[in-house]
Amino acid sequence: MLNNIMQTEICYRFERAPLANRFLNELKHWSVAEVKAKLFNGTDSVKITYEFDGKGFDYTCSELDDLASKYGGEEV
Secondary structure, X not given: OOOOOEEEEEEEEOOOHXXXXXXXXXXXXXXXXXXXXXXXXXXXXXXXXXXXXXXXXXHHHHHHHHHHHHOOOEEO
8 A cells, every 4th residue: 555645845935034933933832733844045934844645635734824924924
């Protein structure tokens, strides 16, 4: 049987480094899904990695988009 779980990566850019850090800190205690997050490409961007089973709608991505927009971040 094939394992259909996909490793998904999303990157968000923020206007300023403190906003990226607030987003990153909130993800450390995020209850929606298990994600790995780190600063990358400087201090104003955050890279997130998580597993998605590839079935249906990716609610984790949607929730991440909403959270990032709270801090003025946008997917790149």
